[in-house]
Amino acid sequence: MVNLLNTDLNLLVPLDALLTERNVTRAGARIGVSQPAMSAALGRLRRQFDDELLVRVGSQYALTPLAEDLAGRVRDVLRRAEETLRPTPGFDPANSTREFSLISSDYAVAVLAPLFMARLRHEAPDVKVRIASVDATAIESPQTVLRSADLLFTPRGQTSGIPSTDLFGDHWVCISGTPRPAGRLDEQGLRRSRWARAFADHGGTAADRQVDELVVGARVDLVVDSLALLPTAIAGTDLLALVPNRLVARAELLAVVHRVEVPLPPMTLREAAWWHPSVHDDAGHRWFRRLVRDAARELPPDSPASQPEPVGVGVLT
Numbered sequence: 001m002v003n004l005l006n007t008d009l010n011l012l013v014p015l016d017a018l019l020t021e022r023n024v025t026r027a028g029a030r031i032g033v034s035q036p037a038m039s040a041a042l043g044r045l046r047r048q049f050d051d052e053l054l055v056r057v058g059s060q061y062a063l064t065p066l067a068e069d070l071a072g073r074v075r076d077v078l079r080r081a082e083e084t085l086r087p088t089p090g091f092d093p094a095n096s097t098r099e100f101s102l103i104s105s106d107y108a109v110a111v112l113a114p115l116f117m118a119r120l121r122h123e124a125p126d127v128k129v130r131i132a133s134v135d136a137t138a139i140e141s142p143q144t145v146l147r148s149a150d151l152l153f154t155p156r157g158q159t160s161g162i163p164s165t166d167l168f169g170d171h172w173v174c175i176s177g178t179p180r181p182a183g184r185l186d187e188q189g190l191r192r193s194r195w196a197r198a199f200a201d202h203g204g205t206a207a208d209r210q211v212d213e214l215v216v217g218a219r220v221d222l223v224v225d226s227l228a229l230l231p232t233a234i235a236g237t238d239l240l241a242l243v244p245n246r247l248v249a250r251a252e253l254l255a256v257v258h259r260v261e262v263p264l265p266p267m268t269l270r271e272a273a274w275w276h277p278s279v280h281d282d283a284g285h286r287w288f289r290r291l292v293r294d295a296a297r298e299l300p301p302d303s304p305a306s307q308p309e310p311v312g313v314g315v316l317t
Contacts, residue, residue: 101132
């Protein structure tokens with residue numbers, strides 16, 4: 001057992017900065033200390049843990065396995081310490097300098113960030129937001145990643161068992177990089193088509209799995225790690241892709257994609273925000289959740305029925 005009386009707990013703050021930034025200079029800037037002071041702190045931490053923590057890989061630094069394991073636990077310890085030492089249980093957004101962190105797909109960021117950042121600048125001009133990309137770990141182990149992040153944006157059906165709130169509804173639309181005759185494909189045409197997908201290495205989206213049920217062995221010629229990249233990635237090709245309608249609407253403004261009606265069942269999604277149970281009653285966290293939720297309410301409702309013969313007709317309320 002570690003004797004806390006013989007441990008420098010002040011090292012937890014630089015440790016968190018180093019594990020987050022993976023760079024001595026940026027870690028120092030994050031907490032307001034010089035590069036030499038941060039290098040000295042890293043030396044003490046290496047001796048404390050008998051581990052390098054940060055190792056050079058090419059021109060960058062990577063976390064050692066021990067450091068990867070420490071990252072979430074250190075963030076959780078600091079969060080709990082902040083809650084314990086906070087002089088009042090309230091939260092004053094107008095005077096706060098707190099930083100909130102999100103894990104999100106670029107799709108949800110593209111839809112929501114302009115709205116909640118506008119609100120944040122009005123209500124809390126000195127509050128900061130940090131956004132990281134969602135990955136397989138966030139979907140498979142949300143409680144673990146949410147020990148070091150405030151909110152996870154992901155559709156319902158991908159995770160469960162932790163607090164959440166609905167944000168907005170959407171529906172999946174089939175698009176092509178080139179126009180199709182009559183703007184539609186029959187089942188035979190669908191079976192002959194080639195596809196572009198996001199996250200195919202992790203099982204693809206729920207909409208892509210609908211295609212796989214109809215077209216066993218569907219050919220996927222292009223894989224990207226971002227839904228927002230799909231429209232521009234297939235522009236000018238005969239590839240098909242299934243993309244949320246709110247992203248398609250943006251791409252249509254650039255005239256780079258074309259909607260295609262295909263024989264698939266209605267496909268809807270409901271984007272939600274998820275958080276760790278330990279912060280459920282935190283005043284600042286409640287404020288931030290409310291800000292994001294209220295920003296989402298500014299979005300126009302998803303109304304595929306108003307679209308000309310869309311794919312995946314369905315309305316989420």
